Amino acid sequence: MRRIPLPLVPVCGVLLLVASCGSRAAGSDEGRAPGAPTGVTAVAGSATSVHVMWNAVTDGPGIGSYEVYRGTTKVEEVSGSQHMVDVSRLRPSTMYAFTVRARDTDGRLGPRSRAVRARTPAMAAADHSAPTRPLKPAGRTVGSRAVQLSWGASRDARGVVSYDVYQGGTKIHSVGGNQTATVVTGLRPGTAYVFTVRARDAAGNLSPASGPLRLRTPGTDDGRNTAPAGFTATTHRTGGAYYIDLSWVPPRADGVITEYQVQLDGTAATSLVWGGTPPRGRARYSFYTGEAAGEEHRVRLRARLPDGTWGGWSTERTVTTGG
Known part of the structure; x- marks a missing residue:
């Protein structure tokens, strides 16, 4: 088996939506509209x-x-x-x-x-000065799926409008500028998190990130509930080159999933990132692997979840070019 080293390159993933058909069981919610959202x-x-x-x-x-x-x-x-x-x-x-x-x-x-x-606050004319960094972040876990965070207030010449909470590089929460504590929900049990906070003023200027706050939620999570399901891999030949064709069902998550990582032969091969709203349903994606026939490859993928962490890996599949 010859490995094809591929760099980690952000690309625009192309998904094809496959509609599924099925019938509802007797006594189900057929014919009833959904309820009104709460906690707005x-x-x-x-x-x-x-x-x-x-x-x-x-x-x-x-x-x-x-x-x-x-x-x-x-x-x-x-x-x-x-x-x-x-x-x-x-x-x-x-x-x-x-x-x-x-x-x-x-x-x-x-x-x-x-x-x-x-x-909305008044527009600050020609304001290019960002708020100061939020200081002394602190926090504690609240059960296995939530954390309570707090931080010191930032200073700004014209006032802080909001604070954004990040997990890794992903914005996951936002609160008003007069609030220096919040509860973040929708997390995973048994998972290590790194939170930071940034202040925003009326002109949209963002402060530097606070120091990192590291917390681990209690419990266990083997990743199976967050792994893409129904994962398959095949190959095809086009223009003298071979491509691996992937298909999967996105994991269910409390939020939108916009990024996946593909691993080829144990090494990160490529990332799929959507600029807009990802489609729902079965997804498909193809990527280049080389021109040689008879090459065996192992492939799997995982999703970046709305809480900013990576979900579990899909089942690993083995494919052979030209096979």
Whole structure:
């Protein structure tokens, strides 16, 4: 077996959505629209944006998407696995009311959530000065799937509008500028996390990141619940070269998955990153492996989860070019 060393290169993954058909069991939620989202919050992120978050709707059939409204106008629509969004192109110094509605996979639209309000701050003219770094981050675990975080307030000449919480390099939470503590949910048991906090002012300037805060949630997690399912790998030949064709079902997660890592023969081969909302359903992706026939390769992949950690690896498959 000859290994094909490939660099880790961000590429645009192409997914093909395969519809699935099936019947609902008697006594199921067929014909019932999803309920209204709960736990909706809205926090100004800058003079022209508001960060809206909500809890997943779990009653009734599967959720296909969420719609976010500013007043009576729909301003955003995200996949059913996503539970937060930044609403942009707003006016400074303006009060807005937001609601969220869930649409199930059969197209039924549920009722609006309760309205939540947020006021955008005044625009700071020619403000290029970022807030100071949040100091002394602290935290503790709250059960196996949540942590409580706190930090020292940042300083800014014109005021801090919001704080963004990151896990690794992924933004996972946001709170108002007058808040220096929060609870982050949707985490995995038995997992090590590294959190940082950044302050944002009305002009959108971001502070340097706070010092890292390392916490491990109690319990165990073998990764099987976060691994891509139904993983298959085959090869095909095009233009004198061989390609490996992958297919999988994305893992269920409390949020949107936008990135996967492919491992070839025990080494990172490539990353798939979506710039927009990933499609739902079975995914397919192909990548180049060389021009020689009869080469055997081992391949598997994993997803970067909404909490910023990598999920479990899929089952490893072995393929032979030209086989």
